[in-house]
Amino acid sequence: MDDLGALFGDISSVIWGPFVLIPLLLGTGLYLTIRLGGLQFIKLAAALRLGLLKRKDAEAEGDISQFQALTTALAATVGTGNIVGVATAIGIGGPGALFWMWVTGLLGMASKYTEAYLGVRFRGTDAAGEKSGGPQYYLERGIKGPFGKFLALFFAIAATLACFGIGNMTQGNSIAANLDNSFNVTPWVTGVVLTVLSIAVLVGGIKSIGRVTAGFVPVMIIFYVAASIYILISNVSGIPAAFGQIFTDAFTGTSAVGGFVGSAIIIAVQYGVARGIFSNESGMGSAAIAAASAQTTHPVRQGLVSMTQTFIDTIIVVTCTGLVIVTTGTWNMIDEETGEQISAALMTGQAFTNGLPGEWGHWIVTIGLVMFAFSTILGWCYYGERNIERLFGRKLVMPFRIVFSLVVYVGCTTELTAVWNFSDMMNGLMALPNLVGLLILSGMVVRETRWYLKHDPKLEANKAQIEDFMNERPGWAEWKAGDVVGSSHHRGAHEV
Numbered sequence: 001m002d003d004l005g006a007l008f009g010d011i012s013s014v015i016w017g018p019f020v021l022i023p024l025l026l027g028t029g030l031y032l033t034i035r036l037g038g039l040q041f042i043k044l045a046a047a048l049r050l051g052l053l054k055r056k057d058a059e060a061e062g063d064i065s066q067f068q069a070l071t072t073a074l075a076a077t078v079g080t081g082n083i084v085g086v087a088t089a090i091g092i093g094g095p096g097a098l099f100w101m102w103v104t105g106l107l108g109m110a111s112k113y114t115e116a117y118l119g120v121r122f123r124g125t126d127a128a129g130e131k132s133g134g135p136q137y138y139l140e141r142g143i144k145g146p147f148g149k150f151l152a153l154f155f156a157i158a159a160t161l162a163c164f165g166i167g168n169m170t171q172g173n174s175i176a177a178n179l180d181n182s183f184n185v186t187p188w189v190t191g192v193v194l195t196v197l198s199i200a201v202l203v204g205g206i207k208s209i210g211r212v213t214a215g216f217v218p219v220m221i222i223f224y225v226a227a228s229i230y231i232l233i234s235n236v237s238g239i240p241a242a243f244g245q246i247f248t249d250a251f252t253g254t255s256a257v258g259g260f261v262g263s264a265i266i267i268a269v270q271y272g273v274a275r276g277i278f279s280n281e282s283g284m285g286s287a288a289i290a291a292a293s294a295q296t297t298h299p300v301r302q303g304l305v306s307m308t309q310t311f312i313d314t315i316i317v318v319t320c321t322g323l324v325i326v327t328t329g330t331w332n333m334i335d336e337e338t339g340e341q342i343s344a345a346l347m348t349g350q351a352f353t354n355g356l357p358g359e360w361g362h363w364i365v366t367i368g369l370v371m372f373a374f375s376t377i378l379g380w381c382y383y384g385e386r387n388i389e390r391l392f393g394r395k396l397v398m399p400f401r402i403v404f405s406l407v408v409y410v411g412c413t414t415e416l417t418a419v420w421n422f423s424d425m426m427n428g429l430m431a432l433p434n435l436v437g438l439l440i441l442s443g444m445v446v447r448e449t450r451w452y453l454k455h456d457p458k459l460e461a462n463k464a465q466i467e468d469f470m471n472e473r474p475g476w477a478e479w480k481a482g483d484v485v486g487s488s489h490h491r492g493a494h495e496v
Helices: 002-015 021-035 044-054 066-077 084-093 096-121 135-142 146-183 187-202 205-234 236-252 265-280 286-291 299-327 344-355 361-392 394-413 417-455 463-470 476-481
Strands: none
Touching: 002 417, 021 096, 021 265, 021 417, 044 066, 044 299, 066 205, 066 286, 066 299, 066 361, 084 096, 084 265, 084 299, 084 344, 096 135, 096 236, 096 265, 096 286, 096 299, 096 417, 135 146, 135 286, 135 361, 135 417, 146 187, 146 344, 146 361, 146 394, 146 417, 187 205, 187 361, 187 394, 205 236, 205 299, 205 344, 205 361, 236 265, 236 299, 265 299, 265 417, 286 299, 286 361, 299 344, 299 417, 344 361, 361 394
């Protein structure tokens, strides 16, 4: 397993290195930002209003509301990456890595919009009458010919394998380890409880997941952000210096200080981008799967709602974690037991302990991590089952839900160094075909986005008004029917 883990790590370092995913992720995000006219900045307020306040489109087709689709995607992304991932980036790349996480998030909002738009635009109806979409479909339906089919199948296989890593075992392992460390809960007990809870929610499918995440996700985010803001207010005098160090180190690297061994600029960029994408998943295509299930009157509307997920995840939650770590000085602390820099696994908990009165700060982080990681398990099960449906048909969806729930126990009770490296590798392999597809399909997305926003710039049009200005638009009748040519509903439950 050590050799296998090392192999996964080597492959992952190439994929996430300076010559593959980093330029492709940042380049795609920048390209889409320019082509869409800075959509993520000028339409953010309207998108937040639509997703968080209005929450649903009346009389729209879909399985869950726009808000539930948003919280399902947030459930899958707001996980260990927001706590351990941020600490890893700063612990290796220095405070400057947080800047590159921000860049990844801001540019990634354009990528997230594009993939969510495509997820809804090319969604189909499966054999059970549920909406099914994502890169595993839009890459094939939008890009005609063998190349599109290859990209779609490549994504589906990578996503199916990745869901057991990023969305299952690593999350369960983090929950078990933190509960054991903070509350002395035996890992196998955690494994049993998590498995039972997972089965209870997941066997109900997307409607059950949507109901749980709609109530659960806002509470967990508010809980964690409120604790972070308290610490930042308590250390308000250190915030300007923290921002100064973040921006300076992003372009100069970080000199050795305290327990920190020093970091070159490329390390700050590499870990900032890699941990940023691990946290918000922009460009990976995963959120498009949740977006495809939404009840929405137009793909642009859900694309904009889904875009806010990256803003909430990175610009709000990741920023809170990063600033707490930097302002409390925990990022370069020495572990008294080892004499070395404090580990990423302990860094955020120690930062909260330093920032809050008493010795209970790490409990806040543990509770937050448990909620974040469990919600990630729920969201990623849905991502996995939609790709199982794409590859093998509807008949294997329920068995997959049960197996996925049981694997949670394995994650809670097993050492997972190799699995972490495997997760990084598969995340990258998911992103590669999706990013290529976003670039190829960007012309259609830009054209249709401009048409829609020309007629509904404030996202206030009702279904009848949208029908009026979309009537006779190419592809509109096909999309309304919900039976996109080549959908799983038409292809049959077994055909690939």
